[in-house]
Amino acid sequence: MKHEDKKNHQHTGSCCSGSSSPEIESKTCCSSSSEAASTEEPSSCGTKSHEHSHSCCSDTIALTTDKGQHSCCSDHDIVSGDSDIEETAEYRVYGMDCPSCAATIEKSLKTLNDIQHVTLNYNTGKLQVAAASESALLLIPSSVEKLGFNIETIQSNKKMKTYLIEGMDCAACANTIVNHLKTVPAVKDVRVNFSTGKAQIEHDNEADDIIKEVSKAGYTATLVTSSRQSAESRHHKGQNGPIVFSGILIALGFIGSHTGIASYMTTVLYAIAMIVSGYKPAKSAYYGIKSRSLDMNVLMTVAALGAAVIGEWLEGATVVWLFALGVALQTRSIEQTRNSIRGLMDLAPSEAWVKENGQLIKKAAEDISIGTTIVVKPGDRIPLDGEIINGESNINQAPITGESIPVDKIIGDAVYAGTINESGSLEVKVTKLVEDTTISKIIHLVEEAQEKKAPTQAFVDKFATIYTPIVFILALFIMVIPPLFDGAWSEWFYKGLELLVVACPCALVISTPVAIVSAIGNAAKNGVLIKGGTFLEKAGAINAIAFDKTGTLTEGKPAVSEVVSLAAEENQLLAITKTLEDYSNHPIARAIVDYAAEKKVDSLQGSNFKILTGKGVQATIQETVYYAGNAKLFSDLGTPLSHCWSHIEKLQNEGKTIIIVGTAKSVLGIISVADTIRHTTVSALESLKQNGMQQIVMLTGDNEGTAKMIASESRVDRYFADLLPEDKVKAIQQLQHEGYQTAMVGDGINDAPALATADLGIAMGGAGTDTAMETADIVLMADNLEKLPHTMKLSRKALAVIKQNIWFSIIVKVIALAFIFPGWLTLWIAVLSDTGAALLVILNSLRLLKMRK
Missing domain, CATH: 3.40.50.1000 (HAD superfamily/HAD-like)
Known part of the structure; x- marks a missing residue:
């Protein structure tokens, strides 16, 4: 990562969330209720150092250096540690319900100064940004939130642990926690995010110690093992309130209009419902237009405002409410597919029992190095990849291999993080760090797979970028041109609004990626x-x-397929052969020895062992020299083979390797070895x-x-x-x-x-x-x-689902377009067809997640 040295500027004070011009004050507090103790050291704002005592802004970032300097910037974080900020960053964005949302965010961020590269993948919700300056990166979270989405930094420092903080009611509370934790020697770095209620802390002591220190500051901390899950739950919390309230207002207005209540009262109810449900999409639409992005928020907002202009308040309110409800349902469903591998992410325990000096100590998995011995108790999940050095057990490897039958593991066998130790205590020598485990690689590969566009998805996305502007221009044309000839302004204006709603390509652009993510997650x-x-x-x-x-x-390894006894009993033949082959490491020799062991046949006393290169082996057993090898060996010895040649030819024709066993005078038997079918x-x-x-x-x-x-x-x-x-x-x-x-x-x-x-x-x-x-x-x-x-069946099913989704989306759009001009389509039906089609497409794709063998 690149770093830049800060440029010093002679300013007396500044608050980045407000005006850009510096304010000459010893202390500035943007929040009406926030207070923070001043420091003796000067403070910095953004990327520049400013000479003022202190600045506190609600919902902004305060950077705290090792010297106690503070700054106020719109990134929602209070940071302690190194003042240099990286020029690249990764974030997780929540709340996108179709790929057009990702396109809007990308376009908006690209308009910011010093932003060099922006990539947002809709499937995984991962945002990657490269900027020429640290101040540009600091503006990313607030810019995304203005568009109506939640954003969370993906912490690049693997030593950072995330804690959920309860009890904070303003940015000053976050500052209090930072200042207190700075006094703890074991704490290396602190980042407290007031708006998300999270702290990211790098520390050398135990998590329980940090929780105690936070409680001393007056707050409650909980270690978070899955930041994605907690972020999603916080994102959805309280999202349905405005929708329910708006629905009640619309219902009251509708009932009132049929029971004699004054029309202005019902209009007020509809207007309030529009404001409550439409505030968020209208805000997103405003910033979308600023970034020249024509997304669904813009189209729906224009349609709702247009309905209000021509006096269709009920339709306008219904449009907004149905849109908000559809988005909420879509977002909830999409998060289910986007996090289809969350179960895998949560499988490996975050802590492990480490054996040190004969004692068991609990440590965080990321703090354990290669070569460390960990103890896995019966019933526990294995926290890291390793090799068993003591004990034996049955291991359920379903999370890695998908096999439901447990596998027997003994000393020397490999075990994988996330698998379940079903019986027996194990001592395991760690062979891979937490980020290098097999399950971590699986998660990484699946996330990469979800970020790659399929050919069908690329085609649909390209089609949508052409379709939407064309329909939008056509809608404006219908609103303006026909009324010039027949004067029916309201009628054509209404048709234009309907066309705007139909211009949303949500169901179409979501038809492919959701199906692909669901199928990849299932696999x-x-x-x-x-x-x-x-x-x-x-x-x-x-x-x-x-x-x-x-x-x-x-199987890829030879095994005994047939034993032909000629001049000896089978057990005697196996005993002699096992004795001959016991000291050889050749795969065929090992196969015969293992087969004899399975039959519980013991070796005999042998001496004078010799390897006859290219032919076989010999040894003296009970004063008789025995041989085991190929036909050439016994031909050279002069041993008669005529009586057993039919057996030899038969086995060779079957593709088996033969081992002839006997003395120089006679053949005792033949053992055939072959690679066996799984x-x-x-x-x-x-x-x-x-x-x-x-x-x-x-x-x-x-x-x-x-x-x-x-x-x-x-x-x-x-x-x-x-x-x-x-x-x-x-x-x-x-x-x-x-x-x-x-x-x-x-x-x-x-x-x-x-x-x-x-x-x-x-x-x-x-x-x-x-x-x-x-x-x-x-x-x-x-x-x-x-x-x-x-x-193969899942892949074919996924292709079928994608085709179903695409055709269904197109047919719905064509029907909606055809119904506009006869006057059969209303605004609320247009919205219902759009959001309803998108929801049905998502639900159809979700079937792939549930598909079983």
Whole structure:
């Protein structure tokens, strides 16, 4: 981050929330009731230092340096610490109910001086601003709030903890808390936000100590573990009061007009209802017009005022009330989709039990370093990624992989933050910091995915930017031109107002992003990462899937598939083979040893172990030399193989690796080893076929025999064998040339060229594998295919919902436009059609959040 040195100016006093000209006073208080003790040090305002004793402004920022200097600026914060302010900042904006809101905010902020870059993503509500000066950044929160939205800084200092402060009634209260906490040695930095009731504090001591210190100042503090959730709840608090009150006034006015009450009284009731419900959109409209933004607030405000001008007070009040009600319902629904992964964010505990000098101490998760030993009790969630160093347990990994069945974990196994320790106490050595845990990466990737526009969304947004101005100009034309010829001013003015309302493209522009965010959120909760709307749309169009064999369709490690006993009992054969292979680390040897152990067969006493390179192994057991290896080994020994050659050929034709066991004189038996099909493979592929997948293909570097056997067991449609990595790319290209939209499923590392060539790259087993999470378009966190059918079905459902939303939105607009000129449409019906259509589109998209396997 860049920093600027402050420029010193010779001013005696200033209050940034008021006039820009400095006031020569020893003390200025913009709030009628706020008092703050003066300091001996000079004060600064904004980015410039001013020589005055003190300045206190209600709802403004006061910067407090280490020397106790104060300033008054319109950012709602009181800050203690370094006086240099960064030139870039991130915020979370609440209250946007359609993408046009984001466009209005962007346009408004770009008109501010020294603002270089503004990006506001509607899906996530994340605002990123770059400015040439710190004073420009300080104006961002107040500018956004003037438009009618709530804003909260995303704290870049990860050491900062957020506290909810209760009891503050003016900016001076915030100043009191800052001044008190400055006296606490463990406190490094303090930021108290009066308007949101929050404090962000960097400190070395425990959270309980800070809470006690705040209570000494006369206020109540509570540690906030999810700032987004608290901000949303505060945003919605008290929002419905004006709507309910306006509705009552309109109802009273309507009843009064039918019971003989004077018309001026009903007009007063309607006017008050318009003011109560319309104040916020009118304020937003004013600042929207200043920034040359033609959003729904502008259109609705003009329509309501126009209705009042021509004496249609009931319609004007109803328009405003329906609009406010629709916005409230839309906003509440939108927040549900925007925070569809909030459950993931809250999964990892904010604190952990740390083992130090034989004692357990509770520490904040962000204060724990790599290598620290933490203790996880039965029933608790694991706070950080790590490796078990003591204990064993069943771990529910559903938050990461989507798998509902707990996994057995023993010493040496990896565990992930957010997963649940169901039984047994564990000691875990931390391997990743809190910001680097698997669940943190999932949250980061999902938020990034939500910020990426899908092709359909980009097209709709572009269409809306053209549609709205055209309809607005057409409305003005209808208000002015036709009355010149027939003189029916009020009639054409009313039609123009209706057209203004119809010009709102809310339902259309919201049709795509809400569906995409809902689908991505659903997938994340089920252990699937879809890295953006583009890939979601692509997944919905896929009709062929190519699978890498090893580690994808199969377990990726050899296992004993058959034991053929010829001149020895099976247990005796296994005992001899286990003894021969016990000292080898070869995967086939380990597979045989593990199989014998499962059968509870013990090793025998052996000596003179030798590895026969390229052939096998030998050892002396009970004074007899035994061998285990391939056919070449026994041919060289001169051992007769004719009586067992039929078994050898049969197993080799099935694509299995054979291990012949015997002496130089005879063969005792044959053990075949093969890579086995995953238990979820067949059911997953069958489900894909049932959901309309036209081609399921297997790609493998194995020989024809092995490929044919695995293809038969897994029931794929086609297979390509003897492939090098570049040959897999050619196989994908062949499918594409045949007209298929092709996805490739692999491990994200060895199959990188094929994943990149395919229309959609899908990596499997992303949990704990950073490379897989970074390289593929879609990541299946579990190490099996059972989530793939759900992903493809979800993607197709999302495409269907998007199409439904778009067509429904367009049809509603066309009907509304057609009903204007015959006189069948009224203002309140126009508003109802607009907000109602937007709400129905949102509710239709929300179905994707609830979709299950």
